[in-house]
Amino acid sequence: MPYKTTWIDPDICVEHNGIKVFHTYDDDNFDKGPMVHWFTMDPKFTEEDEGGDFDVRMLPAWKELVKLPPLINIDSDSEEIVGRKREQWGEFREKEPGLIRHVLRLSIERGDLCPS
Numbered sequence: 001m002p003y004k005t006t007w008i009d010p011d012i013c014v015e016h017n018g019i020k021v022f023h024t025y026d027d028d029n030f031d032k033g034p035m036v037h038w039f040t041m042d043p044k045f046t047e048e049d050e051g052g053d054f055d056v057r058m059l060p061a062w063k064e065l066v067k068l069p070p071l072i073n074i075d076s077d078s079e080e081i082v083g084r085k086r087e088q089w090g091e092f093r094e095k096e097p098g099l100i101r102h103v104l105r106l107s108i109e110r111g112d113l114c115p116s
Contacts, residue, residue: 009043010034014104019115021104024053036096039104041115059113061106066099068092 008030010022021041023034028046037056045052056062069088077085107113 010040010045013039014101014108016105016108019108019113021108021113037100041113054113056100056103059103059107061103061110061112065103065106 010025010030011034012020013023013034014021019041020043021039022043022045024038024040024045024047026032026035038053039056040053042049042052057066069092070085072082072085072089074082104113
């Protein structure tokens with residue numbers, strides 16, 4: 001059965017000071033939903049393009065502002081500690097989308113993110 005693939009513009013994650021940051025999608029498949037940490041400034045970016053996307057965790061603002069919860073070590077942590085750390089990671093994951101948007105806006109203001 002033949003099929004047709006149609007291009008659709010990616011969703012905007014952040015628009016700040018007239019600059020837009022777009023979501024990227026695994027295998028360019030919109031139905032899979034946006035990738036969590038990878039973004040682009042180019043609305044026509046595809047996974048075949050090189051260097052058009054970036055990992056928000058590599059931005060200076062992320063490294064300065066975001067404090068990750070402690071890592072879970074199932075080999076040495078007690079069940080109680082593992083449970084506590086899992087709760088902390090769950091809380092972090094709930095806040096993470098807002099943190100990502102904040103880091104992107106701050107990075108635009110600082111000039112770390114500029115359209116090409």
